[in-house]
Amino acid sequence: MTNDCRSFHVPDTDVRPTAVIVLAAGAGTRMKSRTPKILHSLGGRSMIEHSLSAARALDPQHLIAVVRHQREKVTAHITAHDPSVLLADQDDVPGTGRAVECALEALAAQGTAAESGTVVVTYGDVPLLTPELLSELVAEHQATGSAVTVLTTELDDPSGYGRVLRSGDEVVGIVEQKDADESQRLVREINSGIYAFEAAALTEALKKVSTDNAQGEKYLTDVLSIARASGRRVSALVTQDRWQVEGANDRVQLQALGAELNRRTILTAMRAGTTVIDPATTWVDSTVTLGEDTTLLPGTQLHGSTQISRDAVIGPDSTLRDVTVGEGAQITRTHATGATIGSGSVVGPFSYLRPGTVLGEDGKIGAFYETKNVTVGRGSKLSHLGYAGDATIGEYSNIGCGNITANYDGENKHRTVIGSHVRTSSNTVFVAPVEIGDGAYTGAGAVVRKYVPPGALALSVAPQRNADGWVQAKRPGSAAADAASAAQAADQTRNHEDAPTATDRK
Numbered sequence: 001m002t003n004d005c006r007s008f009h010v011p012d013t014d015v016r017p018t019a020v021i022v023l024a025a026g027a028g029t030r031m032k033s034r035t036p037k038i039l040h041s042l043g044g045r046s047m048i049e050h051s052l053s054a055a056r057a058l059d060p061q062h063l064i065a066v067v068r069h070q071r072e073k074v075t076a077h078i079t080a081h082d083p084s085v086l087l088a089d090q091d092d093v094p095g096t097g098r099a100v101e102c103a104l105e106a107l108a109a110q111g112t113a114a115e116s117g118t119v120v121v122t123y124g125d126v127p128l129l130t131p132e133l134l135s136e137l138v139a140e141h142q143a144t145g146s147a148v149t150v151l152t153t154e155l156d157d158p159s160g161y162g163r164v165l166r167s168g169d170e171v172v173g174i175v176e177q178k179d180a181d182e183s184q185r186l187v188r189e190i191n192s193g194i195y196a197f198e199a200a201a202l203t204e205a206l207k208k209v210s211t212d213n214a215q216g217e218k219y220l221t222d223v224l225s226i227a228r229a230s231g232r233r234v235s236a237l238v239t240q241d242r243w244q245v246e247g248a249n250d251r252v253q254l255q256a257l258g259a260e261l262n263r264r265t266i267l268t269a270m271r272a273g274t275t276v277i278d279p280a281t282t283w284v285d286s287t288v289t290l291g292e293d294t295t296l297l298p299g300t301q302l303h304g305s306t307q308i309s310r311d312a313v314i315g316p317d318s319t320l321r322d323v324t325v326g327e328g329a330q331i332t333r334t335h336a337t338g339a340t341i342g343s344g345s346v347v348g349p350f351s352y353l354r355p356g357t358v359l360g361e362d363g364k365i366g367a368f369y370e371t372k373n374v375t376v377g378r379g380s381k382l383s384h385l386g387y388a389g390d391a392t393i394g395e396y397s398n399i400g401c402g403n404i405t406a407n408y409d410g411e412n413k414h415r416t417v418i419g420s421h422v423r424t425s426s427n428t429v430f431v432a433p434v435e436i437g438d439g440a441y442t443g444a445g446a447v448v449r450k451y452v453p454p455g456a457l458a459l460s461v462a463p464q465r466n467a468d469g470w471v472q473a474k475r476p477g478s479a480a481a482d483a484a485s486a487a488q489a490a491d492q493t494r495n496h497e498d499a500p501t502a503t504d505r506k
């Protein structure tokens with residue numbers, strides 16, 4: 001089961017568009033960022049990745065992105081996400097109409113001109129748009145035999161948007177805010193900027209689009225009135241879900257869209273069988289997978305390719321990125337990246353799991369443990385206060401409190417190999433490279449520098465020597481000396497009884 005709110009069944013082949021064009025040439029100056037606007041992310045993916053994956057779900061013959069502003073960065077990002085996206089450069093002529101023209105020219109230049117079928121146009125900055133709604137637009141467009149079908153919505157405050165002009169029920173055109181008269185500005189139905197076009201009608205109409213308007217741009221919106229003037233039908237699909245057509249122009253809108261996306265992801269997850277105690281403090285990327293009967297406690301953040309299996313409990317206050325969690329595992333107050341947690345395991349509280357941590361079934365990584373590049377076998381436990389890096393630990397071994405793998409000699413990293421059923425005492429230091437055989441033990445404070453054979457007890461601390469009466473001799477009159485004298489006097493008295501005395505303990 002997946003909670004991916006974009007999970008989608010492939011549409012029927014008769015609705016398969018010839019091309020989907022994603023407009024991404026704009027500057028996005030209001031983001032106030034050195035990073036191009038569409039590369040800002042929410043829900044674990046950049047805006048353009050959200051747009052491209054919604055577009056890809058329509059299974060078009062061609063997927064084209066139009067770029068211009070910060071071309072190198074945007075191009076590299078898109079290609080890394082999906083190398084099969086065709087990139088079209090927009091020239092100096094501004095406007096959405098010109099952007100689409102450039103996309104069609106790029107297609108023609110590679111010998112696959114979009115002469116027939118449906119061409120969908122969408123934006124690189126509408127991250128909540130779902131494949132379902134896009135597909136509905138295409139289906140409506142094809143069912144009505146329209147030259148253009150535009151996706152619209154009604155807003156209480158339509159300012160800034162192009163307004164949809166109707167004559168009765170029929171759509172007759174779109175007028176931009178800057179070109180609209182007072183009565184047109186009162187129209188609350190707005191152009192989302194997302195359309196399905198009949199390919200031939202689009203190409204024909206674009207030839208007639210001029211830059212004769214308030215912004216001196218080639219408006220894609222003019223295609224609607226041009227198609228209608230040539231006797232073709234123009235339609236609209238009105239959505240009630242304004243979030244799906246909302247773009248992010250600044251960081252305030254980006255945050256609002258991110259919160260809404262998260263709310264939707266969590267709703268989908270809850271409906272699919274995940275318990276979420278506090279959706280307001282729980283953040284789940286749209287790329288995360290959750291099993292049935294998992295529980296997310298407050299303050300949980302799940303990112304990237306994280307996968308949680310059934311019955312696992314995560315949180316409170318845990319951040320997992322690219323982590324795989326097995327069935328029934330419990331992760332408490334943990335920060336983990338690139339780790340694999342076996343089923344039935346227990347992690348935390350206050351554990352720091354770095355990439356390459358693999359914890360076997362029924363294992364434990366306890367409080368204040370840091371791990372990195374370590375494989376821990378089934379049933380083994382690293383319970384408290386330590387560091388395990390570049391190590392392999394067998395099955396059912398118990399690593400004592402405060403154990404450290406000294407994996408770095410100042411120049412190179414080395415491995416520690418610990419066998420199965422090993423028991424190490426508190427404060428053992430493994431000076432890597434070093435190996436500990438199956439069933440071996442270490443003494444408290446041992447600094448293990450060389451091989452410990454199976455079944456051996458490794459001791460490296462010098463035998464203890466007590467200098468009797470040292471405190472009373474060297475620190476006469478101190479509280480410690482007084483306490484020591486009192487204890488010795490009590491011992492004398494008790495010598496006549498059965499209770500053990502300090503003398504017995506020697």
Ligand code: UD1
Pocket residue numbers: 023024025026027066090093094095096097098099123124125160161162163174175176190191192193218219220221247
């Ligand atoms: C456009 C529509 C408007 C609609 C609004 C919805 C036109 C003329 N107007 O407004 O009716 O309500 O979108 O958001 O189409 N872009 C390019 N190249 C360009 C210009 C824009 O690729 O030359 C891209 C931008 O990167 C962006 C999208 O097109 O993704 C929309 O551009 P933007 O300037 O935000 O919208 P408007 O043109 O103001």
Ligand code: CA
Pocket residue numbers: none
């Ligand atoms: Ca504009």
